[in-house]
Amino acid sequence: MTINPDLQGRSYPAAEVYDVGREKIREFARAVKATHPAHFDVEAAKALGHADLVAPPTFAIIIAQRADAQLIEDPDAGIDFTRVVHADQRFIHHRPIVAGDRLVAELHVDGVRAMGGGAMITTRQEIFALTDGGSDSREPVATATSSILVRGEGQ
Amino acid sequence: MSPSFHELSAGQDIGSRTIEVTRTDLVKYAGASGDFNPIHWNEAFATGVELPGVIAHGMFTMGAAVQLVTDWAGDPAAVVDFQTRFTKPVLVTDTTGTDEPGATIEVSGAIGKLDAEAGTARVDLTVVSAGQKVLMKAQAVVRLS
Numbered sequence: 512m513t514i515n516p517d518l519q520g521r522s523y524p525a526a527e528v529y530d531v532g533r534e535k536i537r538e539f540a541r542a543v544k545a546t547h548p549a550h551f552d553v554e555a556a557k558a559l560g561h562a563d564l565v566a567p568p569t570f571a572i573i574i575a576q577r578a579d580a581q582l583i584e585d586p587d588a589g590i591d592f593t594r595v596v597h598a599d600q601r602f603i604h605h606r607p608i609v610a611g612d613r614l615v616a617e618l619h620v621d622g623v624r625a626m627g628g629g630a631m632i633t634t635r636q637e638i639f640a641l642t643d644g645g646s647d648s649r650e651p652v653a654t655a656t657s658s659i660l661v662r663g664e665g666q
Numbered sequence: 667m668s669p670s671f672h673e674l675s676a677g678q679d680i681g682s683r684t685i686e687v688t689r690t691d692l693v694k695y696a697g698a699s700g701d702f703n704p705i706h707w708n709e710a711f712a713t714g715v716e717l718p719g720v721i722a723h724g725m726f727t728m729g730a731a732v733q734l735v736t737d738w739a740g741d742p743a744a745v746v747d748f749q750t751r752f753t754k755p756v757l758v759t760d761t762t763g764t765d766e767p768g769a770t771i772e773v774s775g776a777i778g779k780l781d782a783e784a785g786t787a788r789v790d791l792t793v794v795s796a797g798q799k800v801l802m803k804a805q806a807v808v809r810l811s
Binding site: 535538539541542543544545546547549550559561565566567568569572573576577592593594595596597598599600601602603604607662 | 695698726741742743
């Protein structure tokens, strides 16, 4: 299986909406062993000035990896998911993610680089929250960037 | 209580903690995150793709490591930028049915840089498991008042 070099520069538009729920924030927080009350107790979150429960700093990976799945599952990309290793990750938060947010993500393939028999693929997910101002209105929430290494045979 | 920007200096220690990890933790993280890659829960599968065994999700380690920063900052939303490289896998042995962890991750943090104009502090995390640094350039930028 070889990675399609033409992936670089490709974009996938925002697809399905991700509804951020309180229980999902609590579940994710427990899964990363977070104990801060702002993830669990609405009053504690409000006391810090937030509208609702606050997501942990890496929560956006759920939305980012859903967006990435469009690329990984694209037969034209040539990516074997079982040989994927996460190489680096960054989240820039433009504003906190809170329960009640309705999020969408645009996926951009920023880089494809051959490495041995495999490839390093850098993607960027621009995450927006839908707002009440009509069907096209949205505000930037986070920018996630990931590099994944697709290992070649013997790597 | 959030730390005050003016009381911080570069190099200052923000503390440390130990995270114990079991196979059950990886299954929980898989469910919570939606990342069901079998290398994180199936030994035969992991060794079949030339890994030494079941390894933790890099995102589990990243997400657990930042809790030190979140608790220090006093508000999870204060972390405005967080990045890392995943350099070594965290191998999690199967200790199911015992009280032993399958892996231990040591996290410590120090102020790397202060930006007075932005009112932010960069916390540099050192994250070690089995004697090896598993994250590199693990940096969290925290907005402080």
